[in-house]
Amino acid sequence: MRKLRIAVIGCGRISSVYASAFFNLGKQCQPVLAVDKHLDRAEAFAGQFPGCIPSDNTDIPEFQALLSECRPDVLHVLLPHHLHCKYAAAALEMGIHVLCEKPIDISLEAADGMIEASRRGGAQLGIVFQNRYIDGVQRVRELIQSGALGDVKGAFSTLNWHRPPSYYECDWKGRYATEGGGVVIDQAIHSIDLVLYMTGLKAVGVQGHTARRVLKTIEVEDEADAAITLENGSIYSFFSCNYYTSNSPIRVEIDCENGTALLTLDKMEIRWRDGREEVILPSTGKRGAVGENYWGTFHEKQIADFYEALREKRTAPWPPEDARRTLEVVLGLYTSARTQSEICL
Numbered sequence: 084m085r086k087l088r089i090a091v092i093g094c095g096r097i098s099s100v101y102a103s104a105f106f107n108l109g110k111q112c113q114p115v116l117a118v119d120k121h122l123d124r125a126e127a128f129a130g131q132f133p134g135c136i137p138s139d140n141t142d143i144p145e146f147q148a149l150l151s152e153c154r155p156d157v158l159h160v161l162l163p164h165h166l167h168c169k170y171a172a173a174a175l176e177m178g179i180h181v182l183c184e185k186p187i188d189i190s191l192e193a194a195d196g197m198i199e200a201s202r203r204g205g206a207q208l209g210i211v212f213q214n215r216y217i218d219g220v221q222r223v224r225e226l227i228q229s230g231a232l233g234d235v236k237g238a239f240s241t242l243n244w245h246r247p248p249s250y251y252e253c254d255w256k257g258r259y260a261t262e263g264g265g266v267v268i269d270q271a272i273h274s275i276d277l278v279l280y281m282t283g284l285k286a287v288g289v290q291g292h293t294a295r296r297v298l299k300t301i302e303v304e305d306e307a308d309a310a311i312t313l314e315n316g317s318i319y320s321f322f323s324c325n326y327y328t329s330n331s332p333i334r335v336e337i338d339c340e341n342g343t344a345l346l347t348l349d350k351m352e353i354r355w356r357d358g359r360e361e362v363i364l365p366s367t368g369k370r371g372a373v374g375e376n377y378w379g380t381f382h383e384k385q386i387a388d389f390y391e392a393l394r395e396k397r398t399a400p401w402p403p404e405d406a407r408r409t410l411e412v413v414l415g416l417y418t419s420a421r422t423q424s425e426i427c428l
Protein backbone atom coordinates (compact mmCIF):
# COMPACT_ATOMS: atom_id res chain seq x y z
CA MET A 84 0.00 0.00 0.00
CA ARG A 85 1.42 3.37 -1.01
CA LYS A 86 1.55 5.73 1.94
CA LEU A 87 -0.45 8.92 1.55
CA ARG A 88 1.78 12.00 1.61
CA ILE A 89 0.54 14.40 4.26
CA ALA A 90 0.90 18.17 4.71
CA VAL A 91 -0.26 20.17 7.72
CA ILE A 92 -0.83 23.90 7.98
CA GLY A 93 -1.21 25.28 11.52
CA CYS A 94 0.96 23.66 14.19
CA GLY A 95 -0.80 25.00 17.29
CA ARG A 96 -2.76 23.31 20.10
CA ILE A 97 -4.72 20.76 18.11
CA SER A 98 -1.70 19.63 16.08
CA SER A 99 -0.59 17.24 18.86
CA VAL A 100 -3.72 15.17 18.23
CA TYR A 101 -2.79 14.94 14.54
CA ALA A 102 0.83 14.04 15.30
CA SER A 103 -0.42 11.20 17.49
CA ALA A 104 -2.80 10.02 14.74
CA PHE A 105 0.01 10.13 12.14
CA PHE A 106 2.19 7.96 14.41
CA ASN A 107 -0.62 5.46 14.91
CA LEU A 108 -1.51 5.44 11.20
CA GLY A 109 2.17 5.24 10.25
CA LYS A 110 1.60 2.40 7.77
CA GLN A 111 -0.83 4.54 5.82
CA CYS A 112 0.62 8.02 5.87
CA GLN A 113 3.88 9.94 5.73
CA PRO A 114 3.97 13.60 6.85
CA VAL A 115 6.05 15.51 4.28
CA LEU A 116 5.33 19.18 5.02
CA ALA A 117 4.48 21.20 8.15
CA VAL A 118 3.69 24.91 7.76
CA ASP A 119 3.11 27.52 10.44
CA LYS A 120 3.65 31.27 10.45
CA HIS A 121 5.86 30.62 13.48
CA LEU A 122 8.80 28.64 12.10
CA ASP A 123 9.63 27.15 15.52
CA ARG A 124 6.17 25.51 15.68
CA ALA A 125 6.54 24.11 12.14
CA GLU A 126 9.99 22.80 13.08
CA ALA A 127 8.75 21.20 16.29
CA PHE A 128 5.99 19.41 14.38
CA ALA A 129 8.15 18.37 11.41
CA GLY A 130 10.94 17.21 13.75
CA GLN A 131 8.75 14.31 14.87
CA PHE A 132 8.69 12.78 11.37
CA PRO A 133 11.85 11.99 9.38
CA GLY A 134 11.78 13.70 5.96
CA CYS A 135 9.05 16.18 6.92
CA ILE A 136 9.93 19.72 5.80
CA PRO A 137 9.09 22.68 8.09
CA SER A 138 8.20 26.04 6.57
CA ASP A 139 6.84 29.47 7.47
CA ASN A 140 6.03 30.38 3.85
CA THR A 141 2.40 31.32 4.23
CA ASP A 142 1.83 33.67 1.27
CA ILE A 143 -0.42 31.80 -1.11
CA PRO A 144 1.93 31.66 -4.17
CA GLU A 145 4.81 30.45 -1.98
CA PHE A 146 2.55 28.02 -0.15
CA GLN A 147 1.35 26.60 -3.46
CA ALA A 148 4.96 26.33 -4.67
CA LEU A 149 5.73 24.33 -1.51
CA LEU A 150 2.78 22.05 -2.21
CA SER A 151 4.04 21.51 -5.79
CA GLU A 152 7.47 20.66 -4.43
CA CYS A 153 6.33 18.29 -1.64
CA ARG A 154 3.42 16.71 -3.59
CA PRO A 155 1.13 15.88 -0.64
CA ASP A 156 -2.02 13.84 -1.33
CA VAL A 157 -3.76 15.43 1.66
CA LEU A 158 -3.55 18.80 3.42
CA HIS A 159 -4.79 19.08 7.01
CA VAL A 160 -5.94 22.64 7.79
CA LEU A 161 -5.54 23.39 11.52
CA LEU A 162 -5.70 27.17 11.33
CA PRO A 163 -7.69 29.99 12.93
CA HIS A 164 -11.26 29.86 11.62
CA HIS A 165 -11.10 32.81 9.21
CA LEU A 166 -8.17 31.25 7.32
CA HIS A 167 -9.75 27.87 6.55
CA CYS A 168 -11.09 28.76 3.09
CA LYS A 169 -7.98 30.67 2.03
CA TYR A 170 -5.59 27.74 2.46
CA ALA A 171 -8.02 24.89 1.83
CA ALA A 172 -9.12 26.39 -1.49
CA ALA A 173 -5.50 26.98 -2.55
CA ALA A 174 -4.78 23.26 -2.12
CA LEU A 175 -8.11 21.97 -3.46
CA GLU A 176 -7.64 23.96 -6.67
CA MET A 177 -4.38 22.06 -7.12
CA GLY A 178 -6.18 18.72 -6.80
CA ILE A 179 -4.96 18.11 -3.22
CA HIS A 180 -7.55 16.59 -0.85
CA VAL A 181 -8.25 18.62 2.29
CA LEU A 182 -9.38 17.61 5.75
CA CYS A 183 -10.09 20.86 7.57
CA GLU A 184 -10.90 21.50 11.22
CA LYS A 185 -14.33 22.78 12.22
CA PRO A 186 -15.99 25.18 11.57
CA ILE A 187 -15.79 25.05 7.78
CA ASP A 188 -15.01 28.82 7.95
CA ILE A 189 -16.81 31.82 9.42
CA SER A 190 -19.10 32.78 6.51
CA LEU A 191 -21.33 30.88 4.09
CA GLU A 192 -19.53 32.61 1.20
CA ALA A 193 -16.23 31.14 2.36
CA ALA A 194 -17.87 27.72 2.84
CA ASP A 195 -19.24 27.90 -0.71
CA GLY A 196 -15.80 28.94 -1.96
CA MET A 197 -14.27 25.81 -0.43
CA ILE A 198 -16.94 23.51 -1.82
CA GLU A 199 -16.57 25.12 -5.25
CA ALA A 200 -12.77 24.80 -5.14
CA SER A 201 -13.17 21.13 -4.28
CA ARG A 202 -15.38 20.63 -7.37
CA ARG A 203 -13.04 22.60 -9.63
CA GLY A 204 -9.92 20.78 -8.41
CA GLY A 205 -11.57 17.34 -8.40
CA ALA A 206 -10.33 16.88 -4.82
CA GLN A 207 -12.24 15.86 -1.70
CA LEU A 208 -13.00 18.29 1.11
CA GLY A 209 -13.81 16.93 4.56
CA ILE A 210 -14.57 18.91 7.73
CA VAL A 211 -13.63 17.45 11.11
CA PHE A 212 -16.55 16.72 13.45
CA GLN A 213 -14.89 13.85 15.29
CA ASN A 214 -17.71 13.30 17.79
CA ARG A 215 -19.82 11.79 15.03
CA TYR A 216 -17.60 8.74 15.51
CA ILE A 217 -18.71 8.15 19.11
CA ASP A 218 -20.14 4.60 19.09
CA GLY A 219 -23.42 5.62 20.70
CA VAL A 220 -23.87 8.47 18.21
CA GLN A 221 -23.48 6.03 15.33
CA ARG A 222 -25.98 3.65 16.97
CA VAL A 223 -28.63 6.34 17.51
CA ARG A 224 -28.24 7.65 13.96
CA GLU A 225 -28.82 4.11 12.68
CA LEU A 226 -31.83 3.59 14.97
CA ILE A 227 -33.38 6.84 13.74
CA GLN A 228 -32.57 6.15 10.08
CA SER A 229 -34.06 2.64 10.27
CA GLY A 230 -37.20 3.97 11.95
CA ALA A 231 -36.67 1.83 15.09
CA LEU A 232 -36.78 4.87 17.39
CA GLY A 233 -39.76 6.34 15.54
CA ASP A 234 -40.21 10.01 14.71
CA VAL A 235 -38.01 12.63 16.35
CA LYS A 236 -40.16 14.65 18.76
CA GLY A 237 -37.52 17.06 20.10
CA ALA A 238 -33.92 17.47 21.22
CA PHE A 239 -31.79 19.44 23.61
CA SER A 240 -28.08 20.06 24.06
CA THR A 241 -26.22 21.74 26.91
CA LEU A 242 -22.58 22.69 27.10
CA ASN A 243 -21.14 24.26 30.25
CA TRP A 244 -17.41 24.64 29.77
CA HIS A 245 -14.57 26.60 31.28
CA ARG A 246 -12.43 28.93 29.20
CA PRO A 247 -10.28 31.21 31.38
CA PRO A 248 -9.28 34.66 30.10
CA SER A 249 -5.83 33.21 29.26
CA TYR A 250 -7.46 30.98 26.62
CA TYR A 251 -8.27 34.12 24.66
CA GLU A 252 -4.79 35.59 24.91
CA CYS A 253 -3.85 34.84 21.32
CA ASP A 254 -4.19 36.75 18.07
CA TRP A 255 -7.47 35.25 16.86
CA LYS A 256 -9.73 33.88 19.60
CA GLY A 257 -12.38 36.11 21.12
CA ARG A 258 -12.76 38.28 18.00
CA TYR A 259 -15.55 38.25 15.41
CA ALA A 260 -13.17 38.90 12.51
CA THR A 261 -11.02 35.87 13.18
CA GLU A 262 -12.95 33.40 15.36
CA GLY A 263 -16.33 34.33 13.83
CA GLY A 264 -18.09 34.28 17.21
CA GLY A 265 -17.56 32.69 20.61
CA VAL A 266 -18.87 29.64 22.44
CA VAL A 267 -21.33 28.71 19.68
CA ILE A 268 -19.05 28.66 16.63
CA ASP A 269 -16.04 27.29 18.50
CA GLN A 270 -17.27 24.85 21.14
CA ALA A 271 -21.02 24.17 20.96
CA ILE A 272 -20.94 23.79 17.17
CA HIS A 273 -20.20 20.12 17.92
CA SER A 274 -23.53 19.75 19.76
CA ILE A 275 -25.47 21.34 16.89
CA ASP A 276 -23.70 19.10 14.41
CA LEU A 277 -24.49 16.02 16.52
CA VAL A 278 -28.21 16.78 16.70
CA LEU A 279 -28.43 17.33 12.92
CA TYR A 280 -26.29 14.24 12.27
CA MET A 281 -28.15 11.87 14.59
CA THR A 282 -31.65 13.02 13.63
CA GLY A 283 -30.82 13.33 9.92
CA LEU A 284 -33.06 16.41 9.94
CA LYS A 285 -32.31 19.86 8.58
CA ALA A 286 -32.82 22.94 10.73
CA VAL A 287 -35.33 25.32 9.16
CA GLY A 288 -35.53 28.13 11.72
CA VAL A 289 -33.72 29.57 14.72
CA GLN A 290 -34.55 32.02 17.48
CA GLY A 291 -31.50 32.75 19.62
CA HIS A 292 -29.94 34.98 22.25
CA THR A 293 -26.26 35.59 22.86
CA ALA A 294 -24.56 37.41 25.71
CA ARG A 295 -21.12 38.25 27.01
CA ARG A 296 -21.79 37.83 30.68
CA VAL A 297 -18.59 36.87 32.48
CA LEU A 298 -15.56 36.91 30.15
CA LYS A 299 -15.35 40.66 29.82
CA THR A 300 -12.07 40.79 27.90
CA ILE A 301 -13.49 39.16 24.78
CA GLU A 302 -15.58 40.68 22.00
CA VAL A 303 -17.66 37.56 21.28
CA GLU A 304 -20.39 35.74 23.25
CA ASP A 305 -19.63 33.54 26.25
CA GLU A 306 -23.26 32.37 26.52
CA ALA A 307 -26.00 31.51 24.02
CA ASP A 308 -29.36 29.81 23.94
CA ALA A 309 -31.77 29.06 21.12
CA ALA A 310 -34.91 27.29 19.99
CA ILE A 311 -34.05 25.63 16.70
CA THR A 312 -36.89 24.33 14.53
CA LEU A 313 -36.15 21.09 12.69
CA GLU A 314 -37.71 20.27 9.34
CA ASN A 315 -40.33 17.91 10.85
CA GLY A 316 -41.55 20.76 13.07
CA SER A 317 -39.89 19.51 16.26
CA ILE A 318 -37.90 21.91 18.45
CA TYR A 319 -34.25 21.55 19.44
CA SER A 320 -33.46 23.50 22.60
CA PHE A 321 -29.84 24.69 22.78
CA PHE A 322 -27.76 26.12 25.62
CA SER A 323 -24.03 26.84 25.89
CA CYS A 324 -21.67 28.82 28.06
CA ASN A 325 -17.92 29.11 28.41
CA TYR A 326 -17.70 30.49 31.94
CA TYR A 327 -18.56 27.44 34.04
CA THR A 328 -16.12 26.29 36.74
CA SER A 329 -14.95 23.24 34.76
CA ASN A 330 -15.49 21.42 31.47
CA SER A 331 -18.64 19.61 32.46
CA PRO A 332 -19.59 16.69 30.17
CA ILE A 333 -21.71 17.87 27.26
CA ARG A 334 -25.24 16.47 27.11
CA VAL A 335 -27.27 15.89 23.96
CA GLU A 336 -30.68 14.29 24.11
CA ILE A 337 -32.93 13.19 21.26
CA ASP A 338 -36.50 12.41 22.24
CA CYS A 339 -38.24 10.03 19.82
CA GLU A 340 -41.60 8.31 19.60
CA ASN A 341 -40.23 4.95 20.80
CA GLY A 342 -37.51 6.08 23.20
CA THR A 343 -35.08 8.73 24.37
CA ALA A 344 -31.34 8.77 23.65
CA LEU A 345 -29.10 10.75 26.00
CA LEU A 346 -25.44 11.35 25.23
CA THR A 347 -23.29 12.42 28.21
CA LEU A 348 -19.76 13.12 26.98
CA ASP A 349 -19.28 9.86 25.03
CA LYS A 350 -21.67 7.56 26.90
CA MET A 351 -25.03 6.97 25.21
CA GLU A 352 -28.06 5.79 27.17
CA ILE A 353 -31.15 4.76 25.26
CA ARG A 354 -34.37 4.36 27.24
CA TRP A 355 -37.01 2.64 25.16
CA ARG A 356 -40.67 3.33 25.92
CA ASP A 357 -41.21 -0.44 26.42
CA GLY A 358 -38.82 -0.39 29.40
CA ARG A 359 -35.62 -1.62 27.76
CA GLU A 360 -32.42 0.28 28.54
CA GLU A 361 -29.24 0.30 26.48
CA VAL A 362 -25.89 1.84 27.41
CA ILE A 363 -23.26 2.30 24.70
CA LEU A 364 -19.72 3.19 25.72
CA PRO A 365 -16.83 4.00 23.36
CA SER A 366 -15.18 0.79 22.18
CA THR A 367 -11.78 2.42 21.64
CA GLY A 368 -9.65 5.31 22.81
CA LYS A 369 -8.87 6.90 26.11
CA ARG A 370 -9.98 10.47 26.68
CA GLY A 371 -7.22 12.94 27.38
CA ALA A 372 -4.51 10.51 26.19
CA VAL A 373 -3.42 13.27 23.80
CA GLY A 374 -4.60 16.86 23.96
CA GLU A 375 -7.51 18.09 26.03
CA ASN A 376 -9.98 15.64 27.58
CA TYR A 377 -12.95 17.49 26.05
CA TRP A 378 -11.65 17.04 22.47
CA GLY A 379 -12.55 13.37 22.74
CA THR A 380 -10.69 10.51 21.15
CA PHE A 381 -12.19 10.30 17.73
CA HIS A 382 -9.97 12.50 15.54
CA GLU A 383 -7.91 9.48 14.58
CA LYS A 384 -11.00 7.57 13.47
CA GLN A 385 -12.15 10.39 11.22
CA ILE A 386 -8.67 10.85 9.77
CA ALA A 387 -8.35 7.09 9.12
CA ASP A 388 -11.79 7.03 7.51
CA PHE A 389 -10.82 9.91 5.21
CA TYR A 390 -7.63 8.14 4.15
CA GLU A 391 -9.53 4.90 3.53
CA ALA A 392 -12.09 6.69 1.36
CA LEU A 393 -9.27 8.28 -0.66
CA ARG A 394 -7.47 4.97 -1.12
CA GLU A 395 -10.69 3.28 -2.20
CA LYS A 396 -11.54 6.25 -4.45
CA ARG A 397 -14.92 6.80 -2.82
CA THR A 398 -16.46 9.83 -1.18
CA ALA A 399 -15.96 10.28 2.55
CA PRO A 400 -19.21 9.72 4.49
CA TRP A 401 -19.59 13.33 5.61
CA PRO A 402 -20.06 15.77 2.73
CA PRO A 403 -18.84 19.34 3.33
CA GLU A 404 -22.40 20.51 2.69
CA ASP A 405 -23.23 19.06 6.15
CA ALA A 406 -20.65 21.36 7.73
CA ARG A 407 -22.05 24.28 5.74
CA ARG A 408 -25.53 23.48 7.12
CA THR A 409 -24.20 23.40 10.68
CA LEU A 410 -22.49 26.76 10.10
CA GLU A 411 -25.75 28.13 8.70
CA VAL A 412 -27.47 27.33 12.02
CA VAL A 413 -24.64 28.99 13.98
CA LEU A 414 -24.75 32.13 11.83
CA GLY A 415 -28.57 32.11 11.89
CA LEU A 416 -28.45 32.03 15.70
CA TYR A 417 -26.12 35.06 15.67
CA THR A 418 -28.34 36.99 13.25
CA SER A 419 -31.41 36.12 15.30
CA ALA A 420 -29.70 37.39 18.45
CA ARG A 421 -28.64 40.61 16.72
CA THR A 422 -32.00 41.34 15.12
CA GLN A 423 -34.16 39.86 17.91
CA SER A 424 -36.17 37.97 15.34
CA GLU A 425 -36.70 34.40 14.15
CA ILE A 426 -34.44 33.49 11.22
CA CYS A 427 -35.61 31.09 8.53
CA LEU A 428 -32.80 28.89 7.26
Ligand SMILES: NC(=O)c1ccc[n+]([C@@H]2O[C@H](COP(=O)([O-])OP(=O)(O)OC[C@H]3O[C@@H](n4cnc5c(N)ncnc54)[C@H](O)[C@@H]3O)[C@@H](O)[C@H]2O)c1
Nearest residue numbers: 093094095096097119120121141161162163164184185378
Ligand atom coordinates in the same frame (compact mmCIF):
# COMPACT_ATOMS: atom_id res chain seq x y z
N1 LIG B 1 -12.29 19.34 16.56
C1 LIG B 1 -12.00 19.82 17.77
O1 LIG B 1 -12.51 19.37 18.79
C2 LIG B 1 -11.01 20.94 17.88
C3 LIG B 1 -10.33 21.19 19.06
C4 LIG B 1 -9.42 22.24 19.10
C5 LIG B 1 -9.24 23.04 17.97
N2 LIG B 1 -9.95 22.78 16.85
C6 LIG B 1 -9.82 23.62 15.65
O2 LIG B 1 -8.48 23.60 15.19
C7 LIG B 1 -8.16 24.84 14.59
C8 LIG B 1 -6.91 25.39 15.27
O3 LIG B 1 -7.16 25.56 16.65
P1 LIG B 1 -5.97 25.59 17.72
O4 LIG B 1 -6.64 25.58 19.03
O5 LIG B 1 -4.97 24.58 17.40
O6 LIG B 1 -5.40 27.07 17.44
P2 LIG B 1 -3.93 27.61 17.73
O7 LIG B 1 -4.03 29.08 17.78
O8 LIG B 1 -3.33 26.90 18.89
O9 LIG B 1 -3.13 27.16 16.42
C9 LIG B 1 -3.26 27.81 15.19
C10 LIG B 1 -1.89 27.80 14.54
O10 LIG B 1 -2.02 28.41 13.25
C11 LIG B 1 -0.87 29.22 13.04
N3 LIG B 1 -1.18 30.22 12.02
C12 LIG B 1 -1.93 31.34 12.15
N4 LIG B 1 -2.02 31.98 10.96
C13 LIG B 1 -1.31 31.25 10.08
C14 LIG B 1 -1.05 31.37 8.70
N5 LIG B 1 -1.52 32.39 7.97
N6 LIG B 1 -0.31 30.42 8.10
C15 LIG B 1 0.22 29.38 8.83
N7 LIG B 1 0.00 29.23 10.13
C16 LIG B 1 -0.77 30.14 10.75
C17 LIG B 1 -0.56 29.81 14.40
O11 LIG B 1 0.78 30.26 14.47
C18 LIG B 1 -0.86 28.62 15.31
O12 LIG B 1 0.29 27.84 15.53
C19 LIG B 1 -9.42 25.71 14.76
O13 LIG B 1 -10.19 25.59 13.61
C20 LIG B 1 -10.14 25.08 15.93
O14 LIG B 1 -11.54 25.31 15.92
C21 LIG B 1 -10.82 21.75 16.78
